[in-house]
Amino acid sequence: MPVISAERMQGRIDAIVEAASAVFAAKGYEAASIAEIARRAEVSDGLIYRYFSNKRDLLYRVLEAFYERVVAALEKEVAKDAGFEERLHALVRRHLGNFVADRELCRLFLSEVRVASDYKGSTIQTLNRRYASVLTGLIEAGIAAGEVKTDASARLIRDVIFGAIEHIAWPYVNGDGKLDVEATAQSVTALICGGICLPQQKNPEEAPRT
Structure with missing residues (x-):
């Protein structure tokens, strides 16, 4: 697996957090899904779990x-x-x-x-x-x-x-x-x-x- 730079990694994290903020705001915590957050951030579900333990951690x-x-x-x-x-x-x-x-x-x-x-x-x-x-x-x-x-x-x-x-x-x-x-x-x-x-x-x- 290629090594990514710290800047790119932080960029991914920021994009996920921004997407999660929008989805939580629109749907609430319970109705929000990792899959929808991933789609909005334009990343895979698995990538989110590389940086966050679960949906609660992301919240x-x-x-x-x-x-x-x-x-x-x-x-x-x-x-x-x-x-x-x-x-x-x-x-x-x-x-x-x-x-x-x-x-x-x-x-x-x-x-x-x-x-x-x-x-x-x-x-x-x-x-x-x-x-x-x-x-x-x-x-x-x-x-x-x-x-x-x-x-x-x-x-x-x-x-x-x-x-x-x-x-x-x-x-x-x-x-x-x-x-x-x-x-x-x-x-x-x-x-x-x-x-x-x-x-x-x-x-x-x-x-x-x-």
Whole structure:
């Protein structure tokens, strides 16, 4: 058997993961088949099994790629030079936007993976914790900057925000109704900041002239 280059091997893997993502999104995990994924990736069934143990392994690789992408985007969003409220709004909007842009992958994660026995200790759980830590880090930075109350619990606020958003988005993820990302992001941000944000002193130089 001829030896293939590392680049070509990675290209095959990427093509399989991309095809699997499309098939899982279109048909769901149970209805998706390795044969259909292979046809979409233009490879043989056997080649898929050279790189992935089974369909479950492939699902995890799809969601790992998804999480790596959304974590990087969220970290970039929050790294912008802005005040706490503006950065929180950007984070909430980005998180809600994930449900719209990748509705089926979000549904697969919530219904197929997070509740499964093999989720604990998995790479996806590690990535999920990294994703959540972006929000706790933002809250801790807000406390340090004097923009958020010192007695605010970063972990509790994180759970409130992500829990509320998941509850709001779940009907949409299941194909029921619409999700207004901007309006919801504004409402959630206003609600949270109304409870934890400290009033900020205005710069005298910015005061309106009389």
